[in-house]
Amino acid sequence: MKVFKELYQYREFLYTNVKKDIRGKYKASFLGVLWSFINPLLQVVVYAIVFPYIMRVQTPNYLVFLICGIIPWTWFTSSLMNGTTSITNNANLIKKVYFPREILPISVVTSGMVNFFISCIIILIFALFGGTGISWHIVFVPIVAIIQYLVQLGFAFILSAINVYVKDVEYMVNFLLNLIFYATPILYTADMFAGSKFAWIFKINPMAYIVDSYRRIFYAHLMPNFKQLGVLFICSIILLVIGYSIFKKLERRFAEEV
Amino acid sequence: MLKKDIAIKVTNMTKTFRIYGDKAFTMKERLVRGWRKNSRPEERTVLKNINLTIKKGETVGLIGVNGSGKSTLLKLMTKILYPNKGKVETNGKLTSLLELGAGFHPDFTGRENIYFNAAIFGLTKKEIDARLDKIIEFSELGDLIDSPVRTYSSGQYMRLAFAVAINVDADILLIDEILAVGDQHFQEKCFDKLEELSKSDMTIVIVSHSLGSIERLCDRAIWINDGVVAEDGECHKVIQDYLKECA
Numbered sequence: 001m002k003v004f005k006e007l008y009q010y011r012e013f014l015y016t017n018v019k020k021d022i023r024g025k026y027k028a029s030f031l032g033v034l035w036s037f038i039n040p041l042l043q044v045v046v047y048a049i050v051f052p053y054i055m056r057v058q059t060p061n062y063l064v065f066l067i068c069g070i071i072p073w074t075w076f077t078s079s080l081m082n083g084t085t086s087i088t089n090n091a092n093l094i095k096k097v098y099f100p101r102e103i104l105p106i107s108v109v110t111s112g113m114v115n116f117f118i119s120c121i122i123i124l125i126f127a128l129f130g131g132t133g134i135s136w137h138i139v140f141v142p143i144v145a146i147i148q149y150l151v152q153l154g155f156a157f158i159l160s161a162i163n164v165y166v167k168d169v170e171y172m173v174n175f176l177l178n179l180i181f182y183a184t185p186i187l188y189t190a191d192m193f194a195g196s197k198f199a200w201i202f203k204i205n206p207m208a209y210i211v212d213s214y215r216r217i218f219y220a221h222l223m224p225n226f227k228q229l230g231v232l233f234i235c236s237i238i239l240l241v242i243g244y245s246i247f248k249k250l251e252r253r254f255a256e257e258v
Numbered sequence: 259m260l261k262k263d264i265a266i267k268v269t270n271m272t273k274t275f276r277i278y279g280d281k282a283f284t285m286k287e288r289l290v291r292g293w294r295k296n297s298r299p300e301e302r303t304v305l306k307n308i309n310l311t312i313k314k315g316e317t318v319g320l321i322g323v324n325g326s327g328k329s330t331l332l333k334l335m336t337k338i339l340y341p342n343k344g345k346v347e348t349n350g351k352l353t354s355l356l357e358l359g360a361g362f363h364p365d366f367t368g369r370e371n372i373y374f375n376a377a378i379f380g381l382t383k384k385e386i387d388a389r390l391d392k393i394i395e396f397s398e399l400g401d402l403i404d405s406p407v408r409t410y411s412s413g414q415y416m417r418l419a420f421a422v423a424i425n426v427d428a429d430i431l432l433i434d435e436i437l438a439v440g441d442q443h444f445q446e447k448c449f450d451k452l453e454e455l456s457k458s459d460m461t462i463v464i465v466s467h468s469l470g471s472i473e474r475l476c477d478r479a480i481w482i483n484d485g486v487v488a489e490d491g492e493c494h495k496v497i498q499d500y501l502k503e504c505a
Contacts, residue, residue: 009382013377015377017377020363020374024363095338096357096360097360098336253340255338255339256276
């Protein structure tokens with residue numbers, strides 16, 4: 001309970017940190033905040049041009065299909081990459097000021113969420129003009145987003161804390177994210193691997209469930225699979241508790257090690 | 259729990275740091291030679307068995323040569339560092355001015371940066387709103403307050419940072435060598451403000467090499483030498499003994 005009380009006390013710090021993250025990052029560029037939306041869009045364009053050529057994609061409305069995967073994935077990578085370095089990049093703050101350390105990873109994941117919700121508008125625009133249309137199912141987006149938030153926060157706690165002591169973590173995260181990108185059905189459908197010896201990868205990959213849920217909502221106009229999401233929710237809580245306790249344990253020597 | 263009239267209490271506290279060499283080298287060495295006991299990092303004890311009690315409303319100066327452990331002691335009081343042995347307890351809202359302008363973002367205006375900086379000290383939006391005019395007035399920045407901080411001179415930057423820090427209204431204020439800020443006029447102003455605060459019931463701990471300012475502000479001085487309390491008592495006497503030892 002003390003945790004929440006302190007986080008509540010420092011809520012303005014969380015708010016200004018998120019604001020700095022979102023608005024400060026691109027402030028020196030001409031397009032400013034727009035870059036956080038242009039980047040995933042450009043990525044979509046590249047895949048949409050390249051992929052149909054190298055693989056025979058039979059997915060209808062491939063562009064919409066793609067963007068439903070890329071936008072949540074952008075949030076996932078930014079949370080994990082920036083989350084990992086959230087403590088080490090703020091070394092001067094950690095060494096000089098007392099504040100609840102957990103605010104740093106929390107604000108990274110939170111600012112990613114703000115970006116994600118704004119990006120959902122892009123998904124809707126694509127869905128509207130890309131041939132699939134929009135349905136009432138989008139009311140379930142926040143539920144999926146909360147679960148995604150918890151999963152990412154759990155990972156961000158663990159990775160940011162370990163990265164203080166073992167700086168190699170951030171390089172490994174970079175590589176692993178690249179790997180997981182291809183192990184997540186973003187560019188292709190999971191059905192393509194049904195019955196193959198790789199099908200188990202989608203079973204243990206939380207992002208596979210999350211991307212699938214967004215696709216059901218935006219692309220297929222179906223109810224998300226609540227049974228799967230329920231299990232994922234429980235797993236994410238467990239991950240979060242473990243992650244937070246690791247963070248708390250390692251936190252004591254942050255100022256000496258960063 | 260601490261008694262009501264005690265602000266800071268340090269009991270049997272020891273602090274050691276681990277000293278690493280090149281981490282990549284250590285890793286390779288370990289892989290080649292195996293995990294041996296003597297491959298553990300070297301440990302350096304910075305503070306040894308410190309006992310201190312600082313009462314509410316006191317203004318205390320910490321003096322000592324470079325590397326004696328003054329700043330480390332201050333960081334332990336703020337809970338930036340944690341002791342290896344013993345306890346450090348504090349009573350009331352604590353603010354430490356170890357660095358001015360923490361969390362400033364150069365591309366945002368002075369006004370926005372007041373929020374960033376004050377928020378790190380744990381103030382809420384409402385509390386900052388209430389102090390905003392006072393802070394801007396103290397900084398003497400005038401219309402500049404709505405320009406990006408990157409356009410400030412380093413003196414203006416420090417003035418804004420100090421103005422925020424001094425208006426946080428803590429019960430305990432910890433200050434590390436930041437007394438020389440801005441031009442002569444502003445330095446005087448900061449000093450007067452600190453003097454005013456030291457006469458209030460705020461508890462202040464100052465680390466400084468400027469013995470003159472310590473003597474002017476503090477009623478008690480603690481001399482730290484090589485990680486132990488060498489002398490603790492009336493300000494003037496401790497400073498005299500310290501000077502004698504240094505000479």
